[in-house]
Amino acid sequence: MSVLREMIGNFFSRPVTIRYPWIKVPIPDTFRGRVANTDELCIGCSKCSLVCPAQVITMIDGPRDVVFKGKTLARKKRPQVDLYKCIRCGLCERHCPTGSIHLEHVHAGTGTDRDVRVT
């Protein structure tokens, strides 16, 4: 009888499913999505590359000046993330000393380009 009651109740309730893509599920602020790097903050320390469990962060040439703790530093390297292989674990974000590399609160999206990279 409990099942019947439940079924009758469901007839008068709103559907649980939503009409995607017109309506989308809200993404929480803590969501671990696509990796991004803020170039102005990155001091090129390579820590993200060293902790990455999937080994998808490589340090590439990127000479630039970065202000760090009030000093202007000439930096040579910047991280490049292979998005297709990234597992969104967030270890790079956790270990970044300046908060430059971070996971955006957006769904990673889909694509056909296996070589898509973020620097």
Place this chain on the structure above:
Amino acid sequence: MPEVVVPIGPHHPALKEPVNFRVIADGEKIVRLELDLSYNHRGIEKAAEQRNFIRVLPLLERVCGICSHSHATAFAKGVEEIMGLEIPPRARYIRTIIAELERMHSHLLWLGVAAHEIGFNTLFMWSWRDREAVQDTLEEMSGNRVHYGMNEIGGVRRDLTPAQIKTALARLPDLEDRIQKYVGMVNSEETMLIRFRGVGKMSREEALKYGAVGPTARASGVDYDVRRDDPYLAYDEIPWKVITDNHGDVYGRTRVRVGELWESTQIVRFCLENIPAGPVRVEAPKNAPEGEILSRYEAPRGELAHYIRTNGTDKVERIDIRSPTLANWTSVAMCLTGQNLADIPVIVAAIDPCLSCTCRMVVVHRRGGRAVPGTAAGESGHDPKSRQDGWRP
């Protein structure tokens, strides 16, 4: 009537993961079951030996897609003990909250799968709908629905904000209400009673003999739960009780799991309401001293064991994972003996098998010295003579 071998798998439309059953049947009755596992061997243990303590945790989470927190916590707990680290109380509570939410989503998933196996797809849809509330809470707390990434050696990576605690507490009354309905449904719904009662019966002695763990053992009256008998995290500070049942059949296993669902909601509620303030992690040393430990953890499916050996470096020298499904397979082989062929799906589903978790055992054949995939058939199942020529690499 002569005995007939019914091969099922390793690739079969009814199987969700690859496993090879050789069901020896006499008419409709099952005489014995032979099992071949390890079609999904991924070499995770060897890969774990190559990574340091920071990088190994995301890998170990991926041993299982359902109990990812279990594996990471079992490992972190073991390494912290070797290092002599005491994690802060707030971290213990956060780990407990995630662990119990994981148990809830695992049991709700199982309830749906079990209902699906008996053709009760209405319940399957309902329980998976309710599981979404748990998954949403986990996603809000950790950033992901499946691989939470909450653990690190020395504590947890993310703290819980007051807003997250408030949202989680607001979701609980609805879930509790739903779970109460399931408790009633399991005990009164004819569809379930007819298909679950008396199916896959296992006595307490048999459960102990065949080494069953978790809800499978507790449904046969084995009063054993690692959370109570070898307390870890915050379980010794929380009022809760171990659910056991004396039916010993699939009905008993369902009752235990649904009862545990309710207990988990109460544990989560207690933890959220009484979470202590303070830091969420302590600084962990880079290297672990030489040592070895067997870290035990009550995963949703049963007792999970991580054997960890360290050698003074920042990596483990050896890690061996014994997942609960591996311990339960022998009891399945025993339970199936004498049952009808049509009961195979529901008896197998009753242990909540996770085949990918299981695939890390290798048995060396004594006669030829060849390494062969592991078998987990019990006395009723394994017959070395019949396997003599059966192996194909």
